[in-house]
Amino acid sequence: MRAIRIGALVTGALLAATSASGxxxxxRAKLAPSSETPASQSRAAGLAELTLDTDSKILTWKxxxxxxxxxxxxxxxxxxxxxxxxxxxxxxxxxxxxxxVVASTRLNDIQIGDLRxxxxxVNLLTAKNPRGELRGDLERAP
Numbered sequence: 255m256r257a258i259r260i261g262a263l264v265t266g267a268l269l270a271a272t273s274a275s276g277x278x279x280x281x282r283a284k285l286a287p288s289s290e291t292p293a294s295q296s297r298a299a300g301l302a303e304l305t306l307d308t309d310s311k312i313l314t315w316k317x318x319x320x321x322x323x324x325x326x327x328x329x330x331x332x333x334x335x336x337x338x339x340x341x342x343x344x345x346x347x348x349x350x351x352x353x354x355v356v357a358s359t360r361l362n363d364i365q366i367g368d369l370r371x372x373x374x375x376v377n378l379l380t381a382k383n384p385r386g387e388l389r390g391d392l393e394r395a396p
């Protein structure tokens with residue numbers, strides 16, 4: 255009986271330690287036409303707010319925008335952007351591009367590492383600006 259209790263305590267302690275190691279991380283990006291490469295001539299603006307649960311590896315987001323030249327034709331996260339250069343699409347924002355864009359996905363360990371390292375950006379595309387009308391680099395938020 256004592257061995258069972260000790261085993262249960264050890265298992266409980268391991269579960270607690272595993273749960274305690276997880277984090278909830280917040281990220282933000284102000285979206286601006288001037289952040290596009292090359293800069294777009296839009297007067298639009300936007301904000302991306304993300305939350306990452308490192309235990310479940312689930313990333314959730316809300317992206318709001320205003321003043322676009324037309325409806326969104328695409329929206330995605332890009333990584334890793336090099337300063338002054340564009341990068342390939344990493345994760346699409348959502349199957350339905352409504353305002354706000356709200357969705358979630360499970361990330362892999364490489365994606366989580368790049369996001370934590372500040373290598374992700376958000377890119378919104380329109381017919382007038384198919385390479386990007388608004389962009390913003392994601393940064394850790396409190």
